[in-house]
Amino acid sequence: MTINTLAKGGCHREQMACFRKMEKVIVAMQDPDMGMKMRNQRLLITVIPHAMTGHDIIAWLTHKYRISEEESLHLGNMLVKYGYIYPLKEPRCLVLRPDESPYRFQTPYFWTSTRWPASELDYAIYLAKKNIRKQGELMEYEKERYSLLHKRINHTWDFVVMQAREQLRASKQRRKADRIVLECQEQAYWLINRPPPGVNNVLDTGLERPNNFSCRVTLNSDYYKREIEACRKALGRNRVKSSICLEGFLKYSEQYLNHDPIMQGCLPSNPWISDDTAHWTMNAEIVPVPTRLRVERWSFSFMELLNDAMGRREFMTYLEKEFSAENLYFWQACEDIRHGESSKIVEKVEDIYKNFLAPGAARWVNIDSKTMDKTLEGIKRPHRFVMDDAQMHIYFLMKKDSYPRYLKSDLYKNMLAKAIVPQETKKSVFPFMRRQRHSSPSPAQTATQAAEEEGLAKGAGANSAAGSHF
Amino acid sequence: KYLSTFIKTLYSTSMIFYSCVLYIICEVPLNETLAHLKTESETLKSKLEEERAKLHDVELHQVAEKVEGLGQFVMKTRRTLKGHGNKVLCMDWCKDKRRIVSSSQDGKVIVWDAFTTNKEHAVTMPCTWVMACAYAPSGCAVACGGLDNKCSVYPLSLDKNENLAAKKKSVAMHTNYLSACSFTNSDMQILTSSGDGTCALWDVESGQLLQSFHGHAADVLCLDLAPSETGNTFVSGGCDKKANVWDMRSGQCIQSFETHESDINSVRYYPSGDAFASGSDDATCRLYDLRADREVAIYSKDSIIFGVSSVDFSLSGRLLFGGYNDYTINVWDVLKGTRVSILFGHENRVSTLRVSPDGTAFCTGSWDHTLRIWA
Numbered sequence: 001m002t003i004n005t006l007a008k009g010g011c012h013r014e015q016m017a018c019f020r021k022m023e024k025v026i027v028a029m030q031d032p033d034m035g036m037k038m039r040n041q042r043l044l045i046t047v048i049p050h051a052m053t054g055h056d057i058i059a060w061l062t063h064k065y066r067i068s069e070e071e072s073l074h075l076g077n078m079l080v081k082y083g084y085i086y087p088l089k090e091p092r093c094l095v096l097r098p099d100e101s102p103y104r105f106q107t108p109y110f111w112t113s114t115r116w117p118a119s120e121l122d123y124a125i126y127l128a129k130k131n132i133r134k135q136g137e138l139m140e141y142e143k144e145r146y147s148l149l150h151k152r153i154n155h156t157w158d159f160v161v162m163q164a165r166e167q168l169r170a171s172k173q174r175r176k177a178d179r180i181v182l183e184c185q186e187q188a189y190w191l192i193n194r195p196p197p198g199v200n201n202v203l204d205t206g207l208e209r210p211n212n213f214s215c216r217v218t219l220n221s222d223y224y225k226r227e228i229e230a231c232r233k234a235l236g237r238n239r240v241k242s243s244i245c246l247e248g249f250l251k252y253s254e255q256y257l258n259h260d261p262i263m264q265g266c267l268p269s270n271p272w273i274s275d276d277t278a279h280w281t282m283n284a285e286i287v288p289v290p291t292r293l294r295v296e297r298w299s300f301s302f303m304e305l306l307n308d309a310m311g312r313r314e315f316m317t318y319l320e321k322e323f324s325a326e327n328l329y330f331w332q333a334c335e336d337i338r339h340g341e342s343s344k345i346v347e348k349v350e351d352i353y354k355n356f357l358a359p360g361a362a363r364w365v366n367i368d369s370k371t372m373d374k375t376l377e378g379i380k381r382p383h384r385f386v387m388d389d390a391q392m393h394i395y396f397l398m399k400k401d402s403y404p405r406y407l408k409s410d411l412y413k414n415m416l417a418k419a420i421v422p423q424e425t426k427k428s429v430f431p432f433m434r435r436q437r438h439s440s441p442s443p444a445q446t447a448t449q450a451a452e453e454e455g456l457a458k459g460a461g462a463n464s465a466a467g468s469h470f
Numbered sequence: 471k472y473l474s475t476f477i478k479t480l481y482s483t484s485m486i487f488y489s490c491v492l493y494i495i496c497e498v499p500l501n502e503t504l505a506h507l508k509t510e511s512e513t514l515k516s517k518l519e520e521e522r523a524k525l526h527d528v529e530l531h532q533v534a535e536k537v538e539g540l541g542q543f544v545m546k547t548r549r550t551l552k553g554h555g556n557k558v559l560c561m562d563w564c565k566d567k568r569r570i571v572s573s574s575q576d577g578k579v580i581v582w583d584a585f586t587t588n589k590e591h592a593v594t595m596p597c598t599w600v601m602a603c604a605y606a607p608s609g610c611a612v613a614c615g616g617l618d619n620k621c622s623v624y625p626l627s628l629d630k631n632e633n634l635a636a637k638k639k640s641v642a643m644h645t646n647y648l649s650a651c652s653f654t655n656s657d658m659q660i661l662t663s664s665g666d667g668t669c670a671l672w673d674v675e676s677g678q679l680l681q682s683f684h685g686h687a688a689d690v691l692c693l694d695l696a697p698s699e700t701g702n703t704f705v706s707g708g709c710d711k712k713a714n715v716w717d718m719r720s721g722q723c724i725q726s727f728e729t730h731e732s733d734i735n736s737v738r739y740y741p742s743g744d745a746f747a748s749g750s751d752d753a754t755c756r757l758y759d760l761r762a763d764r765e766v767a768i769y770s771k772d773s774i775i776f777g778v779s780s781v782d783f784s785l786s787g788r789l790l791f792g793g794y795n796d797y798t799i800n801v802w803d804v805l806k807g808t809r810v811s812i813l814f815g816h817e818n819r820v821s822t823l824r825v826s827p828d829g830t831a832f833c834t835g836s837w838d839h840t841l842r843i844w845a
Contacts, residue, residue, distance in 0.1 A: 014751045014777055017732060018795075021753070021775040065773035071812055075773055078796055200818055206557075206837075207599060207617075207647070209665075209689055209709050209733065223687070224507035230685075230726060231514035235521055237725075240761040242526045245744070246533040249787065249805060252742045253537075256786035261830040262545070262845070263788055271568075271585065272548040272831045272845035280567060283828070303699050339656035342673045342680075384680075385719055392700065437586045443566050443609025444626040 015205055019082070019113040026084045029060060030105060036060050041088060041102035048088060048177060051104050054097045057085065073098055081202050083112055086188035094191060104181070110189040112203065118193035121156065124149045126190055128164035141196050255300060259293055267291075267422040274425060275437055282422060285309050292419040299407050302399040314415060318406045326363035327394050327402070330356045334391035338384060349382035357390075367393050515728075522764040530757070530767045534805035540788075543801060543811040548831065549843035551582055553589055558835035559616075560650075560822050564605045567828045571612045572841055573600035579614045581626065584833065584843050591626055593634045602651040602662070613641070613660055615648035621662050623674055642672045649691045654701075654718075661704060661718075663690040669706050671718060683716050685723040692736045698743040705746050707734030713748050713758065727758050729765045736780045736823075740804075741787045747804075749778030755792050755802065769802040771809055780822050785829030793820030793834050799844070815842060 029035050041051035054076075061072035076096040079085050080103070087093065088102040096103070108114055115122075127146045130137050138146060150157060171179050195201050258264055271277050282291055290310055298305040298314075305311040312328075319325040333356070337348045356365045357375065367375070371389050378386040406412055556576035563570050568585040577598050581591035597618035604613045606623075615621035621642035624634050642648065646665035653660055654671075659680065663669045669683040669690055688709035696703045703724070707713045713734055715725040732751035739746045745759045745766070753774050757767040769790060776796035783790055789810065790802040799813040799820060818837035825832040831845035 014732065017751065018776055025775070061773075065771075067773050068812075070814065071773065074796070074798065074814060075775075078775070207601075221504055221507050224504070224511045226685075227511040228507070228514055230723065231511065231518050234518050234726065234763075235514070237763055239522065239525050239763045242759070242762050242764075242766065243528045243533065245759045245762040246528065246530050246766065248742070248744060249530070249740070250533060250537060252740075253786050253788040253805060256741070257788065259829075260784050260786035260788065261828070262784045262825075262832075263540075263786055266830060270830050270845055272843055277585070279830070280828075303697075335655075339654060339658055341658055341675045342678065343675060388719075395699070439583055439586050439588065440566070440568065442569070442583075442590060442626070442628065443564065445628050 014209075015203065016113065019111070022079060022082060022084055023111070023113070025079065026105060028064070029057075034064075048102070048104065048181060051088060051102045054099050054101045054103060057096065057103060058098050069098070081192075083110070083188055083192040086184060088184065091184055091187055092191065092196075094188070104184070106188060107185055110185050112189070112192060115189075118190075120149060120153060121160070123190065123194055124153060124160045125163045125167070126186065128160050129168055132161075132164055133168060139196070145194070259297060267424055269425040276425060277438065277440070278422070278425070280440075282420065289418060289420050290415070292416070292421045295412075295416050295419045298412075302403045305403065305406075314411065315403075315406055318409060318411050319402060321411075322402065322405075324402060326356065326365050327398050329363055330365045331391060331394050331398070334387040334394075337387055338391075342384070345384055346382050349379055349386060352387060353379055365390075365394055366397075522762075525762065526764060530805060531807045534807075537805055539806065540803055540810050545801070545811070545813060545844045547815050547842045548845045549584055549587055551584065551587055551841040551843075552839070553580055553582075554578060554839045554841075556839060557818075557837040558821060558839060558841055559599065559601045560603045560614075561824060561833055561835045561841060562603055562605045562612075563824055563826050563833065564609050565607055565827055566609055567826050567830070569605070569609070570833055570841070571603050571605050571614075572835055573603040573614050573616070574839070575599050579603055579612065579624075581612060582841075584841075591634060593624055593638075595622075599647070602648050604651050604653055604660070606653050606657040607655065608657050611657060613651050613653065615642065615651060615662070617647050619644045619646060619648060619664070619666075621648050621651045621660060621672070623660070639674070639677070641674050641677050642670060644668070644670070646689070649689065650693050652693060652695055654695060661693060661695065663693045663706055663708075665689040667708070669693060669704075669716065681718060681721045683714075683721055683723070685714055685716075685726075686710055686712060689733075691734060694737050694739050694746065696739055696743050697741065705737045705739065707737040707748055707750075709733045711750075713737055713746070715746075715760065725760065725763065727765060729756060730754070732777070735778060738782050741783060741785065747781050747783065747790055749781040749792050751777035751795075753777055753794075755781055755790060757790075757804065767804070767807055769800075769807060769809070771800075774800065774809075779820055780824075780834075782823055782825045782832060784825060784832075791823055791825065791832055793823035795819045797836070797838075799823065799834060813844065816840070 036052050036056055038050045038052055041048045057076045058069055058072045061075055062069055073096060080094050080096045084106050085103050086106055088104060127138065127142055131146065171182060192202065261270055266279055268278050269276055271279050283294060286309060294308065298308060298311045305315055316325060316328055319328055333352050337345055340348065355361055355363050367390050371393050375387065375390045554572065554574040555578065556574050558572055558574050561570055561572040568583060569581065570584050571579065571581050573579045575598055577595040577600055579593045579595060579600060580589055582589055595614065595618065597616055600614050600616040602615050602621065606612065611623050611625045613621055613623045620640055623639045623641055625637050627634060627637065641660055642662045644662065644664035644666050648662055648664055650663045651660055658674050660672045660674055661669065662672065667686045667688055667690060670679055671681040672678065673680050686706065686708040690706050690708040693704055693706040702718050703715055704718060705713055705715050711728055711730045711732060711734060713727045714723045716722065717724050730748065730750040730752055734748050734750045736749040737746055744761060745757055747755055747757050749755045753776060754768050754770040755778055756765050758764065759766045774794070776794050778792045778794055780793040781790060788804055790804050792800045792802065794800060797816045797818055797820060800809055801811040801813065803810050816834065816836040816838050820834050820836050822835040823832060831843050833841055833843050835841045
């Protein structure tokens with residue numbers, strides 16, 4: 001069941017904004033010069049003036065917004081769903097048909113936005129009218145609602161019946177064509193504001209959000225003082241010229257174009273399209289030979305290299321050769337503190353000190369004295385971010401020095417040379433035959449197995465579950 | 471006697487009334503001072519916009535004129551995931567590029583292998599409207615929450631007989647609904663945003679609050695972590711029409727943007743981390759550059775009337791996908807600012823949209839109870 005957001009009687013900002021925009025479209029459609037051409041439509045023996053066909057609506061929208069017919073049909077459908085246009089043939093079916101079916105504009109009196117929210121009393125009067133006018137004209141669900149309302153607002157029932165009779169009497173005095181029109185308009189209004197069961201309630205906006213945010217945060221002097229402070233800080237920022245920043249987007253998109261499967265496709269094929277998982281197998285975390293695109297990507301930025309498990313492994317090999325591997329080990333250990341369990345911080349900081357920072361440490365890292373002093377001081381009261389400065393120093397050292405040299409090294413060049421360029425899978429001769437879609441081991445499973453193996457190796461009980469972190 | 475009454479009033483009412491009384495004593499009317507602050511705030515804001523505009527020497531689409539236009543664009547639904555009994559509200563991808571977790575209005579959280587469309591795990595939350603869900607980086611757990619005001623972590627057990635709810639761990643506690651959650655670089659920390667107007671960083675193991683982020687004036691609806699080298703910032707968007715960039719360490723708001731005309735439903739970083747996109751109820755998506763410190767592009771069209779619920783970039787950042795409340799997905803050329811394609815298929819609002827980790831597809835969740843994979 002949908003949440004009845006109308007019960008609160010509040011005005012929903014999001015809905016209102018959409019209504020206003022749709023109303024603008026409707027008004028434009030009725031513009032005497034640029035709007036739609038209206039004509040008389042025949043409905044059985046009556047002639048209804050000022051009507052248009054589904055075709056007309058779609059053609060007008062296509063022309064006005066320069067969009068495809070499919071999109072116009074969709075937009076037109078929205079206008080019908082929200083009650084701004086209603087069908088004359090099959091009035092209970094609020095759908096825009098791209099044919100000669102006749103439609104009419106809803107009168108602003110019956111716009112949902114005008115009479116928001118639809119009241120129970122009005123609904124009761126409407127159902128009462130239907131009931132009085134023709135016995136058995138009420139649909140099953142309408143009968144149920146009618147009796148529910150009767151129970152709920154029993155105290156005003158006389159008023160309801162009286163109003164219904166009065167409105168029926170007044171309508172009898174109208175011309176038949178006008179009467180039919182009014183009945184159609186009213187019916188359309190109620191189909192939207194009290195949809196039949198099984199039909200999407202277009203007025204459902206989900207959970208209510210605050211209507212007026214000043215209710216949540218008092219706009220007092222403290223609030224404005226904070227805003228002023230934030231503005232002053234922002235004014236002092238260094239900014240970069242747009243021309244420089246925007247060029248950056250162009251460069252980035254160009255560099256990554258071949259790596260973007262949605263833009264350029266991927267080799268051997270996109271698994272979602274071909275049902276073949278070769279692309280994923282070839283690009284698994286650790287493979288004997290990586291693909292060319294993957295190795296190329298390591299040269300895009302230091303972060304790309306480190307984020308790829310294989311890339312990082314290769315870089316480590318290179319650093320070992322250069323006798324500066326302690327930098328990467330140190331960086332990894334710092335990452336482990338930053339993102340690891342709170343309870344292990346103290347222990348890990350101690351390990352880092354022992355292995356990397358203490359004089360004569362096995363993997364002593366070369367940090368400038370100022371940072372070293374600050375870090376050693378901070379270690380006395382270890383916390384998650386205590387190694388941040390040292391970590392950044394080493395990170396930028398690797399980035400500016402070792403990384404560019406790695407890219408020029410034989411190690412990298414050989415990797416690039418022997419990297420695979422997969423063959424594009426030719427499209428299947430029988431496009432209707434779907435490949436078998438095989439399942440893959442869940443990451444939770446591999447973690448369980450790894451943990452189990454670890455448990456067995458340690459001689460401890462194999463009591464580990466997937467939630468070994470917990 | 472008068473004095474004691476005043477003192478009583480001072481202590482028994484809120485700070486605002488305190489200032490009122492104080493000002494009355496000093497014979498300075500309250501309105502003037504508050505109004506004065508308000509005007510000062512507004513003046514500074516316009517000055518800030520002026521400063522931002524000074525360095526804006528060119529538009530993105532102008533710079534992009536030399537870039538080749540995009541050709542015909544064909545994307546179709548490749549998988550439809552059926553199984554939720556009510557509106558799908560949120561989804562997230564697993565790092566293995568094929569599994570996803572999704573959550574819905576009826577309290578169900580489902581883990582799927584989207585490739586085979588098999589359901590692998592299902593949990594029923596004790597609350598409805600599970601608006602947030604996230605997959606842990608290790609692939610071994612999921613986090614979710616909603617109207618229960620909490621974010622809970624469920625380790626994924628492969629034992630069919632085990633009830634996932636048994637090992638549930640309550641991590642975050644807000645004073646209003648949970649709107650979004652995300653693991654940081656590991657399974658150990660979670661970032662959350664809430665209807666109570668704050669964001670918060672939590673330690674999963676202990677459930678301890680590590681940092682809280684105050685600054686939004688209304689519900690915070692979305693957040694995204696920056697893909698930066700130093701990995702210390704995130705962006706959030708809220709009902710106050712603001713998008714704020716935060717320092718995770720200090721809790722400070724380091725940048726703020728307020729150009730949308732309505733609630734911001736979704737924020738997502740550009741892959742380089744130098745910018746982020748936002749989607750709002752005002753039917754536009756916007757791009758904000760962090761170095762230029764301003765909005766640099768608006769993605770909108772006359773014929774697009776309904777709000778954007780969710781946005782995400784393709785891997786190269788050239789395309790921006792938006793899920794809309796009129797059941798469609800619009801695809802934008804980020805550089806040229808034009809709408810490349812419109813995708814139909816869902817039968818109700820698109821509530822969530824994410825591109826897969828390797829960029830081979832994107833997934834949408836909708837109020838029509840289904841999820842679709844598009845490629």
